[in-house]
Amino acid sequence: MADTSHGTGGLSFDKSKKTWPSELNILLALVIIIVLFEIIGQVAPYMRGQSFLFDTKDRFDSIFNEARLKIIILQVAIIGIIALGVTQVIITAGIDLSSGPLVAATAMIAMSLAQTELVNGFPNPKAVFGTWAMDLPLVIPVAAGLLFGAIIGAINGMFIALFRIPPFIATLGMFLICRGIALWWSGGNPISFPTASYAFIGSGMMPVVWFVLLAIIFQFIMSFTVYGKHTYAIGSNEEAARMSGINVKRHKILVYTIASTLAAFAGVVLSSKAVTAQAGMGEFYELFAIAMAVIGGISLAGGRGSIIGTVLGAMVIGVIRSGFTYIKLDGSYQLIAMGAIIIAAVVLDQWRQKNTASR
Amino acid sequence: MAAKKYSFAVGEKGFLMDNVTTSGQSDVILETQGLTKHYGGVHALESANFKLRKGEHVAIVGDNGAGKSTFVRQITGVEQRTRGDIIFDGQSVNFTGPLEAREAGIETVFQTLALADDLDVPDNIFLGREMTKFDWLGPFRILDYKGMRQATIDGLNRTAVKIPNIRNTIRYMSGGQRQCVSIARTASFHSKLTIMDEPTAALGVQETTQVEAIIKALKQNGEPLILISHNMRQVFDLVDRIVVFRRGRICGNLRREETNPQDVVAYITGAKTGKEYEATAL
Numbered sequence: 001m002a003d004t005s006h007g008t009g010g011l012s013f014d015k016s017k018k019t020w021p022s023e024l025n026i027l028l029a030l031v032i033i034i035v036l037f038e039i040i041g042q043v044a045p046y047m048r049g050q051s052f053l054f055d056t057k058d059r060f061d062s063i064f065n066e067a068r069l070k071i072i073i074l075q076v077a078i079i080g081i082i083a084l085g086v087t088q089v090i091i092t093a094g095i096d097l098s099s100g101p102l103v104a105a106t107a108m109i110a111m112s113l114a115q116t117e118l119v120n121g122f123p124n125p126k127a128v129f130g131t132w133a134m135d136l137p138l139v140i141p142v143a144a145g146l147l148f149g150a151i152i153g154a155i156n157g158m159f160i161a162l163f164r165i166p167p168f169i170a171t172l173g174m175f176l177i178c179r180g181i182a183l184w185w186s187g188g189n190p191i192s193f194p195t196a197s198y199a200f201i202g203s204g205m206m207p208v209v210w211f212v213l214l215a216i217i218f219q220f221i222m223s224f225t226v227y228g229k230h231t232y233a234i235g236s237n238e239e240a241a242r243m244s245g246i247n248v249k250r251h252k253i254l255v256y257t258i259a260s261t262l263a264a265f266a267g268v269v270l271s272s273k274a275v276t277a278q279a280g281m282g283e284f285y286e287l288f289a290i291a292m293a294v295i296g297g298i299s300l301a302g303g304r305g306s307i308i309g310t311v312l313g314a315m316v317i318g319v320i321r322s323g324f325t326y327i328k329l330d331g332s333y334q335l336i337a338m339g340a341i342i343i344a345a346v347v348l349d350q351w352r353q354k355n356t357a358s359r
Numbered sequence: 360m361a362a363k364k365y366s367f368a369v370g371e372k373g374f375l376m377d378n379v380t381t382s383g384q385s386d387v388i389l390e391t392q393g394l395t396k397h398y399g400g401v402h403a404l405e406s407a408n409f410k411l412r413k414g415e416h417v418a419i420v421g422d423n424g425a426g427k428s429t430f431v432r433q434i435t436g437v438e439q440r441t442r443g444d445i446i447f448d449g450q451s452v453n454f455t456g457p458l459e460a461r462e463a464g465i466e467t468v469f470q471t472l473a474l475a476d477d478l479d480v481p482d483n484i485f486l487g488r489e490m491t492k493f494d495w496l497g498p499f500r501i502l503d504y505k506g507m508r509q510a511t512i513d514g515l516n517r518t519a520v521k522i523p524n525i526r527n528t529i530r531y532m533s534g535g536q537r538q539c540v541s542i543a544r545t546a547s548f549h550s551k552l553t554i555m556d557e558p559t560a561a562l563g564v565q566e567t568t569q570v571e572a573i574i575k576a577l578k579q580n581g582e583p584l585i586l587i588s589h590n591m592r593q594v595f596d597l598v599d600r601i602v603v604f605r606r607g608r609i610c611g612n613l614r615r616e617e618t619n620p621q622d623v624v625a626y627i628t629g630a631k632t633g634k635e636y637e638a639t640a641l
Contacts, residue, residue, distance in 0.1 A: 226489050227498040229478070233486055236475035243473040244487030245458050254498060303477035 022297040022305075022352070026312040030319065037323040044327065052326055068322060070205065076318035077207035078273070080311065081266040082289040083296075084211075084218050085259030087310040090293050091222075092255050093235045093302025094160065094167035099263035099289055101178035102152055103282030106267030108185040110145035111277035114138075114198035115191070126192040128185075138197040142268055149264020150257050152178065157253030175286070182279040192276040202273030210269055211314075214262065219307040231255055235302025263289075291338070292317055295345045301353065316341070385449055388413045388552055388583050389434070394443035396429050403429040405607045406443070411552070414581040416574070418594040421604030421627055427587050430604065431554055434585075435467045436460040448551055464551030468541050468558050480525035481511040484544040514547045521569070535566030542573050553577060554585045559593065571597060591620045605629055610636050 037052040050056065053064060060066040082099045089096045115124050117134035124134065152174060159170040200206070222228035230251050233241040242248050266285075271277040296313025298305030317338065324334040389411040396404040404426045411417055419427045432438040434445060436454025445452050447463060454460040457467070474483050481504070490503040490510070511525055522536055529537055538558060545553055555574070559567040574597050577584055588594050594601060595615060603611035603626040611626035611633040625631040 221499060224501055224504075225496070225499045226491060226502060229482060229486075229489060229502060230498075232477055233475045233482075236477035237473070240473040240475050241486070243457050243461075243469075245461060246487045251498075303475070 023309045023312060025348075026295065026297055026309055026316065030312060030316050033316065033319055033323065037319070037326060040327050047327065050326075052323060068326070070208075072318040072322045073208050073211075073315070074205065075321060076292070076314040077211040078202075078266050078270050079285050079288045080211045080292065080314040081207075081214055081269065082263045082285055083292040083310050083314055084214055084307060085262035086286075086289045087293045087296070087298050087305060087307060088218070088222070088231055088255050089167070089259045090290070090298045090300060091231050091235045091302060091305055092252060093238070093300075094252070094256070095171065095290065095300075096156065096256065096259050096263075097168065097171040097286050097290075098152065098156060098174035098178055099260070099266075100282040100284060100286035101175050101182060102149060102260060102263045103267035103270060103285055104182035104277075104279055105152075105178045105185070106145040106149055106264040107271035107277035107281050108182050108191060108279060109148050110141040110268045111191040111194060111198075111271045112141075112186065113144050114141035114194040116193055116195045119193045124193050126190065128191055135195055138195070138201075141194075141198060142201070145264050145268045146261055149261045149267070152264075153257035153260025154253055156260060157256030160256065161249040161252040179279070182281075185279070188279055190276050190278045194272065194275060199272055199275055202269040202271070207269050207273060210265070214265075215307055215311050222307055227251075227254070232303055235304075237303075288317065291342050294342055294349075297345070297349065299349050299353070300346065313345075386413050387411065387446075388415075388448055389585075390444075390446040391430075391434070392444040392446070394430070394433055394445065395441045396426075396433055396438065397441045402607050404433065404440075407609050409602065409609065411583055411585065413583055414578075415600065416578055416584045416586065416598040417600045417602055418586045418588055418598040419602050419604060420588065420591075420594060420623060425604040425627075426607040427604050428556060429607075431467070431556055431585070431587065434460070435465055435554060465554065466545040466548065466550035466552070467554040467556070468538075468545050469556055474529050474537060474541060476530040477528055479528050480515075480522060480540055481507040483529055483540055484511050484514070484547055486544075488548070510547075511543075515543055535562045535569075538562055538566065539569055539573075542570055546573050546577060550582065552583050552585070554587075556587045557589065558586070559588070559590065567593075591623065594623075595620060603627055603633075608636070612636075 034053060041047045041050045041052045051065065052068070055063055055065045082103065086096050086099060112128040113133055113136055115127060115129075115134055117124060117131060119125065127134070156167075156171055156174055159165045160167050201210075222231065230241065230246050233244070233246060234248055234251060238248060267282065270281060274281075292313040293305065293310045294300065294313070295316050296305065296309035296311070298309060298313075320338055320341070321334060324331075324337065387410055389409070391407055391409045394404060394407040394409070395402075407426075407430055409430075419430065421427050429438075433440045433443075434447075436456050436459055439455070445454075447465070452460075452463060454463070460467070475486060478486065485507050490506045491500040492503050494500045508525065515522060515525070522532070522539065529540065532540070538561070542555070542558055545555075558574075559570050562570065571593065574584060574586065578597070584598075586594070586598060599615055601611070601613045601615060601618065601623055602609055603613070603623065605627065610629070611623075611631070612635070613623065613626070613633075622631070626633070
């Protein structure tokens with residue numbers, strides 16, 4: 001239809017206003033950061049010509065330093081699972097601060113139902129419940145954890161959608177409540193010694209498998225289903241969504257429920273990976289999850305961003321963490337750099353909005 | 360989630376049926392009796408008696424603050440009336456929100472466009488009533504992008520709306536294009552009544568022509584319309600009947616053939632008042 005627009009007065013269309021997908025920007029940033037680390041590794045005298053990305057000592061079959069690549073993605077996979085849910089919340093122009101403590105509370109609840117009765121022939125020293133709760137089938141602790149997450153999410157959503165509590169406040173309250181539940185569940189004691197099947201969920205590269213699998217599923221859902229379309233519509237113009245007949249309240253409750261269920265699953269994976277659950281787990285996870293989404297181009301104003309963006313945002317955080325360790329810089333610098341990148345990402349988002357809000 | 364079935368009217372056979380079948384029941388689609396709205400002490404609308412027949416296009420004119428938009432907001436359920444009755448399609452109705460009015464078959468183009476900036480044209484047209492596949496998936500049912508895109512192109516072609524690239528987000532479109540999308544959306548579904556509140560107020564000449572073409576298409580298809588407009592030329596081009604509001608009251612009910620722009624202005628300014636309204640006029 002492009003040619004029919006000629007000579008139709010105000011209906012000419014400026015093709016240059018077509019933006020390229022913001023995911024490409026993040027991918028570009030990711031590549032630049034990797035190249036920077038590579039250059040520092042090659043040039044800085046104290047690095048003695050090491051490589052960030054490549055296998056210089058011939059330890060692996062491929063040309064890449066597989067160990068580093070694995071660590072990069074493994075250390076962001078669990079928070080990445082949370083970020084998939086937070087992404088959806090932010091697309092509705094909301095926020096979820098409760099995910100970190102929810103991870104801890106879920107880890108405690110799930111682990112307490114996943115304990116094994118005998119450890120090396122002796123009764124489990126960390127037993128929370130009696131023998132009835134020992135060696136239960138895998139589905140019980142996992143289902144209990146996910147159900148707990150879903151309930152917390154539904155409560156978040158109800159306060160936000162029905163009582164119009166600002167998402168920041170509602171989830172901040174839930175942040176404290178979940179940390180309290182995590183502490184209360186076992187009186188502050190760690191819970192350990194899970195069954196072999198439970199320990200498998202987070203073993204080895206399994207967190208990455210879950211992260212990638214869930215990312216693919218939710219990218220599909222956000223792009224190709226009514227759920228995804230309504231999520232974007234609500235974030236883009238809530239009033240228009242309501243006028244169009246979307247049940248905005250019900251949809252928001254669903255989004256927060258899904259987000260918290262994903263965070264709960266992250267709690268299950270984390271406790272399985274650590275083979276223990278502690279009330280202090282998941283500290284700052286909610287903030288890192290939000291950071292991944294924001295770096296990944298999810299607009300805090302709602303309506304824009306994608307799961308792919310968040311996955312790339314997670315990769316940026318993973319690369320920076322790994323890279324700073326690689327160039328032997330202290331953890332304090334990591335935090336400073338990451339903070340700067342988060343702010344830069346938001347500034348870029350604002351700048352993009354300003355430049356594209358043409359009428 | 361109960362999947363609602365909407366038929367996308369434009370481009371379908373059903374839409375090309377002969378005009379207005381007024382046989383059977385009443386041919387009145389909308390009637391208000393003593394419709395009144397007070398905002399505190401302000402009497403924005405006072406005892407409005409209004410009738411719209413099937414297939415009829417009526418313009419509502421009047422000065423700013425005459426009660427035109429207030430009248431529309433009561434009918435579309437955006438606000439709740441103080442008193443009076445609204446009879447729509449033979450039934451007394453009491454809409455608690457715009458959604459109910461829409462489900463009953465009243466489509467409205469509001470002055471503030473209800474569009475989602477970050478979605479493209481088909482997404483906006485079908486927002487809240489998407490074409491879907493695999494409906495058993497509930498909220499996760501799959502969108503039929505291809506079907507919606509094709510239906511949008513058909514619909515835009517039929518209503519003569521030109522939008523170069525419907526896959527661009529609304530954010531990047533001009534005011535006129537946005538208005539066209541908004542109207543195409545209203546015109547795209549089988550509605551029993553369409554209401555447009557100043558649809559061309561912010562548009563250029565070319566865009567206004569397009570909107571007027573859509574309205575004419577509605578007329579040909581026998582769909583009733585209430586048009587709020589300040590544009591006298593437009594009113595005389597498009598409608599069958601002109602209802603004049605002044606100070607919250609209806610003060611004139613004029614057939615287009617029996618009046619002229621000067622006459623209508625006289626009613627708007629209060630120089631003239633319809634005989635049947637003299638008793639209540641201020």
